[in-house]
Amino acid sequence: MTLSEITESVHVDAAPDVVWAVVTDVRRHPEFAGPKSITKAIEFDGPLExxxxxxxxERFGPSRFDAPSEITAVDRGHDFGWVSFPPMKEENRGSGGRAYWDYHLEPENGGTRLSHHMRVEEPDRGALxxxxxxxxxxxxxxxxxxxxxxxxxxxxxxxHRTGGG
Known part of the structure; x- marks a missing residue:
């Protein structure tokens, strides 16, 4: 069952390939999310596949934990998606609920329409x-x-990368 689902979008005065380069720079995601984000740093050196x-x-209140994510969609210049799992042992991965995230890019008026979507699914146990x-x-x-x-x-x-805006 879905606990939360949200989609928002913005026009960016930059070409889709420029926006793509920004949203797929995974290690910068905490920077884009801002100081109130629970994600403080991301370790990722792998291929975008x-x-x-x-x-x-991550940090939520006084609690610190590590949460894995896995790329679920890569359509260069159009869609980049991933699923985040709560911190659990590998054998229980996914049973604690999941958060699905994605960016969708479309050319728009000389720039890009960038949409960001998230959907949080409740855990198998402990949903209440x-x-x-x-x-x-x-x-x-x-x-x-x-x-x-x-x-x-x-x-x-x-x-800023293109001098637009």
Whole structure:
């Protein structure tokens, strides 16, 4: 069952290949997400291909943990997607819920329409506490704000690369 699903988009005054280079620079994702993001650093040196994985070093309140992600879509210049798993032992991977993320790029008025989408699926077990946390902390509203922050920062980075904006 889906706990949260959000899509937002922005026009970027830069060509799709420039925007693509920015959104696929995985190690920069925490920078684009801003200081309120739980992701503080990403370890990724692999190729940009289906199944490639990285580890995100995250902090939620006083808790620090590592969460793996895996690339689920690479359509150069158009779509880049990945799934993030909560920190669990490898044999239980995916049973703790999943967060799906993607960027979609389309040429638009000499620039790019950049969409950012996320969908959070509840865990196989322990969904009730997670649902309560989503409601009490109003996480979907915070997630939407975070996506808008990310889009704004990606826009700025891409436009800065081309001198646009």
């Amino acid at each position: 289906l199944g490639a994985r990285w580890v995100a070093h 506490p997670m649902k309560a946390m989503y409601k009490v902390l109003n996480l979907p509203k915070k997630q939407r704000a975070a996506i808008l922050t990310t889009l704004g920062n990606v826009k700025e980075a891409a436009e």
